[in-house]
Amino acid sequence: MSEPIKSYSIASVEGIMRNAGLSVFRAEQILTWIYAKAARSYNDMTNIPKVIREQFALAFPLHTPEITTKQTSVDGSRKYLLKYYDDTLVETVGLPSNDGRFTVCASSQSGCSMGCEFCATGKNGLTRSLMPGEIVDQVLAVQKDFGERVTNVVVMGQGEPFANYDATLAALRIMNHPKLLNIGARHITVSTCGIVKGIERFTEEPEQFTLAVSLHAARQEVRDKLMPGVKNQRLGTLRQALERYSNATGRRFSFEYALMDGINDSKEDLESLITYCRRMLCHVNLIPLNEVEGSPFKPVSPQLMGIWRDQLEAAGIPASTRRSRGSDIAGACGQLASAPLRVWQKMG
Numbered sequence: 366m367s368e369p370i371k372s373y374s375i376a377s378v379e380g381i382m383r384n385a386g387l388s389v390f391r392a393e394q395i396l397t398w399i400y401a402k403a404a405r406s407y408n409d410m411t412n413i414p415k416v417i418r419e420q421f422a423l424a425f426p427l428h429t430p431e432i433t434t435k436q437t438s439v440d441g442s443r444k445y446l447l448k449y450y451d452d453t454l455v456e457t458v459g460l461p462s463n464d465g466r467f468t469v470c471a472s473s474q475s476g477c478s479m480g481c482e483f484c485a486t487g488k489n490g491l492t493r494s495l496m497p498g499e500i501v502d503q504v505l506a507v508q509k510d511f512g513e514r515v516t517n518v519v520v521m522g523q524g525e526p527f528a529n530y531d532a533t534l535a536a537l538r539i540m541n542h543p544k545l546l547n548i549g550a551r552h553i554t555v556s557t558c559g560i561v562k563g564i565e566r567f568t569e570e571p572e573q574f575t576l577a578v579s580l581h582a583a584r585q586e587v588r589d590k591l592m593p594g595v596k597n598q599r600l601g602t603l604r605q606a607l608e609r610y611s612n613a614t615g616r617r618f619s620f621e622y623a624l625m626d627g628i629n630d631s632k633e634d635l636e637s638l639i640t641y642c643r644r645m646l647c648h649v650n651l652i653p654l655n656e657v658e659g660s661p662f663k664p665v666s667p668q669l670m671g672i673w674r675d676q677l678e679a680a681g682i683p684a685s686t687r688r689s690r691g692s693d694i695a696g697a698c699g700q701l702a703s704a705p706l707r708v709w710q711k712m713g
């Protein structure tokens with residue numbers, strides 16, 4: 366059975382060439398056509414012999430997703446709904462800025478099986494995991510639409526990247542490769558809801574990709590309610606894995622914490638967060654929750670966010686309050702949901 370070429374990592378395409386008795390150089394040529402030149406057909410690959418192109422077209426079909434809808438925010442960010450070859454739908458967001466950075470928030474799965482209470486994607490369940498090239502396609506689609514080179518990627522859209530570990534890492538390597546997208550590893554961030562085995566594997570990767578963890582509560586009972594999919598990944602175990610990550614890599618990671626009124630914003634919650642973060646090489650991003658009609662989860666006041674940031678800083682824990690982007694197009698962090706049923710928020 367033929368498998369789309371975008372299901373393969375760089376190393377696997379090289380393996381295909383070797384097995385076919387062809388030069389590995391051909392792998393680089395094909396990958397360059399697909400990811401650096403955004404070729405839509407093997408016919409475009411004029412420096413590849415016709416016979417190879419024909420064989421590849423049969424054995425490894427090349428698909429490119431279509432943008433089915435695009436919304437532009439007043440702040441310039443754009444949200445896209447992409448449709449893949451099998452009609453799978455995924456949302457992605459382009460976030461330009463005036464500091465020279467141009468960031469894409471990419472999805473690793475269509476839907477998600479983690480079932481976080483506040484999340485639209487989680488409520489709708491998992492449709493399927495994306496292939497490496499399908500994750501990269503989101504970056505290419507946004508880049509083409511803006512006509513501007515993407516400098517940063519956050520895999521913080523739909524899905525849990527560490528539930529699709531191999532494909533996500535293969536996508537990151539395509540983005541990072543100097544002859545493909547050439548995005549610096551430190552400018553690529555993976556956001557997990559705290560899959561310990563994934564963090565352990567990520568610790569061993571040679572590249573300097575960065576890590577973010579959606580924490581949202583440092584009290585076990587609160588986190589268990591908000592994020593039932595990671596109930597078996599206890600906060601203590603998560604902390605140990607993160608400490609090993611920092612010790613082994615020397616890199617700081619960030620915690621994402623969306624403050625929700627009356628849910629995870631008490632004095633006790635703040636004290637637990639400070640205790641949890643103490644002596645860890647971390648940064649806390651306090652996220653403003655974007656209100657969604659019908660959701661029981663409400664944002665806290667900007668004043669409270671400021672108090673949390675100041676108290677964390679006073680305790681020696683670097684913290685910031687993140688500016689919300691694209692909330693008017695439901696493209697802000699926590700609002701992605703491609704499935705017809707839109708429920709609550711997507712926090713990534």
Ligand code: SF4
Pocket residue numbers: 476477478479480481484485486487488522523524525558711712713
């Ligand atoms: S917040 Fe992330 S991990 Fe949780 S259900 Fe939503 S997409 Fe999945």
